[in-house]
Amino acid sequence: MRTPVRTTATALLVAVFVDALGSGLYMSVSVVFFTRYLGLGAGQVGVGLSVAGAASFALLVPTGVLADRVGPRRTLVAAHLARAALLVCYPFVPGFGSFLVVVALLAVADRAASPLVQGLFAVAVGEAERVRAMGRARSLQNLGLALGGLGAGAALVRDADAVYVAVVLANALSFVLAAVLVARLRTTEGERARGGGPLPLRRRLGVFRDRRFAALTALNSAVSLHVTVLTAGVPLWVLAHDALPRPVIAWTLVLNTAVVVLFQVRATRSTRTAEEGGRALRLSGLLLAVCCAGLALTGALPTPAAVAVLLVAVAFQAFAEMHQQAGSWAISYDLAPDDRRQVYLAFFSLGNAARNTYGPLVVTFLVVRQGAPGWLLLGALVLGAGAWAARIGREPAVPAGAAAPALPLPDVSRRKP
Structure with missing residues (x-):
């Protein structure tokens, strides 16, 4: 039963x-x-x-x-x-x-x-x-x-x-x-x-004073640029290169959907705490950086090889998406106090809303204006954001039920390896 x-x-x-x-x-x-x-x-x-x-x-x-x-x-x-x-x-x-x-x-x-x-x-x-x-x-x-x-x-x-x-x-x-x-x-x-x-409104809005949570929200937003890479970056790149057939844009969307449907649950394994969520964002940043490097190569390859490399790159993008999602859920769940869970989850979602605004501008500028070097710059950006998220995720946090809502971000620059 x-x-x-x-x-x-x-x-x-x-x-x-x-x-x-x-x-x-x-x-x-x-x-x-x-x-x-x-x-x-x-x-x-x-x-x-x-x-x-x-x-x-x-x-x-x-x-x-x-x-x-x-x-x-x-x-x-x-x-x-x-x-x-x-x-x-x-x-x-x-x-x-x-x-x-x-x-x-x-x-x-x-x-x-x-x-x-x-x-x-x-x-x-x-x-x-x-x-x-x-x-x-x-x-x-x-x-x-x-x-x-x-x-x-x-x-x-x-x-x-x-x-x-x-x-x-x-x-x-x-x-x-x-x-x-x-x-x-x-x-x-x-x-x-x-x-x-x-609860007093000041306490409910304590998330705005939680520097660690705000930092992870921003870094997760940067790593989540995989969304814009798929929906804006890849189509613009294909349209700018005659060697790439236009139908490949639809193939990339189908491939992404199939991979996420099949493997998203598996990607959540061993991802429960903020520390594990930070590591998931670091892995996502690495996978997306590999995707960007692959896309940068396609502009100089003959059509069959370019299509093959592009589809492999999009597969890396899909796995980056799944690990970023798992990391974001773990971080937002683990760091949200029970009595203010929804306002914390809503605040964390601001990162996705912001990405929908700045993402197309960033990706369009790098892909259209800079070409292949732009893809490499974007890869370096998400790689750095993921690594930084893993570092902040290791920092001690205020327990979810504690009264103090804010935790100043520690000075990690003085910490010994």
Whole structure:
């Protein structure tokens, strides 16, 4: 007979998959829906997405504060239902101003969901299993996004307004189903799942004074540039070299998805503490540096060899992604105090939000402007960030239940080897 803990974890995994399936269906047609159905210009869509990104960044930590107070389960249910309601509003948006409001609110709910899911896994499974559970969730998320993307491809073939509206509403339905699954969860620590007791706001926001956690957040953000390498760097590199066939861009995405689905759980082995998480980031930085070096070589190789090296490089990128994810989960779990877990997880997620802003600028400048040397510079950057994260991860930390929220970063320059 299945234990309540395993049943709860399974239900949460199903909710993650349903969320990803709807999101994958919607993401591939969203821009077409905005321009073809809503009649917005490309510039208006760009402005709307930028405003949405800024709003989600600004409200991520306040959402974490709220989740610590009322509980991650209730907050995630509210986020899913808000996403569904806002998507239902999309087909009736009368103009650009209304579009800005809807897209910004939707981005806030979307961005909040990830740390809320992570917080729920912390109380749905034991401490020893939470990173592994996040690995399973990551695999299912990639599978759901891929299957949703395939469905979106069929929708794009029809190229009809009714089909685009149906896709948007199908995504809304997926969020309703995810909300129902999350609402029915029963965790091992009910009180913390419902929310914590009252804490002074200064203590809840103590994460801003936690220098060690802030440093690891920033370094993890740098190592996570593997996302931008895959989604922006590789396509730009392929388009700039006639020897590389254009379809290889799609092959790299398929390869990345397949590797993550198959091996993400395995990559979480022996990664539970902040120290082990730091080592995982160091390994991720090394793997991504190898990827960058391989990509730098492809510009000078004949087509068959260039394609082969590029695909091998992307395989290294996928393994870098998996170890970075495992390291980030271990660090954020281990260093987050129990009574302020959600605000800590939300703060850690700021690094990913920031990467989505600076990542395309950094990668585009290095790849487009600098060429092969740019790839080597990028590899050196992530290699250094990973090594620094491993060093900070070894430093002693304040216990999760301790009252003092901040720990000054030690002067490691005077420490003997």
